[in-house]
Amino acid sequence: MDSLIVTKVKLHNWQGYHGTSEFNFHGTTDKTSAFIYADNTVGKTAFWEAFQFALYGVVERRGMPNTFRPMIKEDSGDHPLLNTDEFGKVGAKFFVEVHFSHDGSNYRLYRGMKPRFENTPVKLPNHLLPDVNLENRSEMGANRHISNEDRWIKENILPNRLSKFFLFDGERLEEYEDLMTKDEDIDLRNDIDNIIRTPILSEGVSTFKKSESRFRVKQGKAQAAIEQNKKRVKEFEKLSKHLKEAEASLKKLRAEKKDLQKKVDEIEQWLRDNDKTKEAAIRLDGIKSQIENAKKAEKGFRADIIREMKGAWKIIISPMVNQSKQMLSKEEKAQKKHIMQMARIEENIKHLGHEMEGEPCTSCKRPRKSPTSERKKEIETEMSKLHSDFDKHKENSRYPTHEQFHMRNMALNSLNSNESELTVLFEKETALMDEKKKLKKAEKDKERQLEHISEEKNQLVRAKLTEQKSIKVKLEQHSIDEGAVLMSIDGYREELKEFTDSSKKDSKESAKIKKLRKSTEISEALKQVFDSSLKEFREKMREKVEKRATNTFLRISNNRDNYKGLKITDKYAVSIINKKGKRDAGSQAQSLVMAYSIIEALSSCSGFEFPMVIDTPGRGLAKSNVSSVYDFFIDSDRQVIFLPNDLELDPEEGDRRYGKKVAATYELVKIDDDRTEVVPREVGNLR
């Protein structure tokens, strides 16, 4: 690969450079390097940063990795890339243009920011658009323009990761030194890896490492999925158990609910049978009325009975009384008959007496003769018989006077009754008995109804109602619980269904794991092969860097007589080795020289031919060392652009010592309005 030589740098409105400034480095044969002198803050670093911008599109803030300078700001204190005089102008833009020759071709890399809008004052970052162009000026037509500039730059000019070895800032030399002198310097090893331009190895290791890692991750994920699934199986069993428990719980709940409902129904029925307070009160009114009526009726019947009973005794003895009355009547008739007979007998006796006396007949008044003696005897016999009959009748006549009969009749009449039966009395008594029965029944009803409205009963009803309410609450809770359990069961079933579905995935996962495991093994094997190759290559490169750095160190160091060289250890720590072959602590200045040497070695061994652009090259170095550095690089076949301040190299001395050896020297000065102006000094070697 031929060296890459920067032939021209053009800056337009770039930081302190207002308008267009140009640096020509296209010298005569072998003269490609340059010095750009400037006091501090005049524009050296801005020039140095122009390469960063041209190659990578950004400028990192000094000492602030991954923090970038703003494209546009009004105040220069913010270090914007666009010259602050252009801020707010319509059509404001800036660019960096780098011309270089490489592999026999001439290239132009143009990178800048152009206005997004034609008539808008440029004040904000979004007022600017990137403007990049890379062309191979040795080509014509379609081949002239190189598309995908960034990739081309990375692959053909200088990748960003290596830029620190080429775009070197003396201000940061101590950082390099610090890194390199650590006992175990991983950064240096990485740097060596970076400069080993064997992407097939370094990237291969990385790629296979990533692949292996990726496969492992995937495998891990798949394994995790299976592990997860094992957990899920356990969870499945747990869920199944929960489902069974929930179903048992549901069964139990339903049975309890049924029992509770039964109890509620029983209490309901009991209340229907017993809670009759209102009905009882209504019935009681009716019963009271019945009782009143019955009592009245009873009273009435009792009064009737008492009234009837007054004459009952007469009715009871009425047969005897009637019989007596009949006997009395007979006696009266017989008496009357006796009296009549006696009167007739007395008449006959009277007639016979008149006849005896010869007196005229009392009936017909006809005179009669005195009876014969015979007749007299007959009359006497007849009269004697009549007297005897009269006596008989008189004897048989018990109550000879009418008054006596009357008195007896009166006596019997006082015992007499018009009624002969006690029917009315019995009817009244029967009615009374009926009323009594009614009353008794009504009284019982009353008692029964009073039971319903008794305090005791009410307490019982209230107790039952409380019990019923309590059971209903339980019943309601059971219903809620039942709903919850049902939901749980549905949830468990749904989850179990998902488990069933996911278990089908397991077999797929297992196959996937087998495949991934194989891929991982292959990746690991390939990585080991590549890693082993890379390690071997790195070791060779370490030796190469060590050799080149030693050479440089012994050229630059002002104490070179006491040193044997530099040693990069197995752990990539760099040491200065004295003549006795021992590690030498050295001074800080020697350590900085060591850092320079390593950087130079790394950039040389990287295979890239980009020039070294060294800002403030003497920072921290002794003056003799700085001179050695200038001498070393100027005498080397590399293109180097030094940006020393006046303390590091006086322009006059610089021109005198190196003016003829370099392509050109320039000096940066400040002119009006703090603008940087480029003053060409030694430009005789320019083409």
Place this chain on the structure above:
Amino acid sequence: MEESSGIDLNFDSKYRDLRDKIAEKYFGGVKGSARDACLFALSLGIRFNRRAPKKSWTKEKPLSWSDTNRLKSEIADFEVLFDYMDIDDGGMNTKSRMDEFVTGGLRFIEENDLVEDGSLVEIALD
């Protein structure tokens, strides 16, 4: 007609309570109801010819319920009735007959349980 100061009509004193119950139950317990109760018992004694001979009475002093004159003047004269009844008691006077018939009637009431639980229907007059 004879005025009061007649001879007391009596009954066995063991029927005092029964007499009082009858007086209460069937005659309202008012004044004269005790007499009416005895009159009722007398009628039953006569009707069913139930006489309780005096010798069967308790030794306690018999209870008087009326007297012969008062009964005759206020109620009735039973003597004529007894004349016609075929009573074979060796010519016992009316007062004694009535005493025995009243006590006999009370016994009949007791025996037929007419007061406590029974009713007058128990009196079969046929």
